[in-house]
Amino acid sequence: MNIEARKKALRFLFAPIVDKLGYKFNPEEEDADFLLEQEAGLERQCGIPYCPCQARTKDRAENMKIVCPCIPFHRAHFDAMKRCWCGLFVHKDVLDPSKLKQLPPDKFYGKNVH
Numbered sequence: 001m002n003i004e005a006r007k008k009a010l011r012f013l014f015a016p017i018v019d020k021l022g023y024k025f026n027p028e029e030e031d032a033d034f035l036l037e038q039e040a041g042l043e044r045q046c047g048i049p050y051c052p053c054q055a056r057t058k059d060r061a062e063n064m065k066i067v068c069p070c071i072p073f074h075r076a077h078f079d080a081m082k083r084c085w086c087g088l089f090v091h092k093d094v095l096d097p098s099k100l101k102q103l104p105p106d107k108f109y110g111k112n113v114h
């Protein structure tokens with residue numbers, strides 16, 4: 001499958017999943033498209049649509065936590081930012097994603113010891 005077709009397929013697959021989690025695709029089409037393209041490329045390379053913005057390790061179980069959409073594994077952190085780490089998804093009520101700030105995990109979890 002070519003990258004354009006796979007981007008469309010990923011949109012189709014992800015939309016209902018993130019909808020149930022209270023998220024939607026970033027309304028900034030160019031940003032969403034760019035991220036989906038990175039993801040489709042990673043999927044072609046590794047067989048799995050890994051996050052384009054989070055580093056993989058040698059630990060397979062840890063890597064499963066960054067398969068898109070990874071929202072359930074980082075729920076509190078992403079909810080606090082109203083966006084996922086990459087910004088491919090934002091809370092449904094977000095109209096202007098450019099106003100959302102990325103909060104590094106160490107800062108978030110440092111304040112919210114679990």
Ligand code: SF4
Nearest residue numbers: 051068070084085086
């Ligand atoms: S941070 Fe966003 S784009 Fe990256 S895997 Fe998680 S949900 Fe997908």
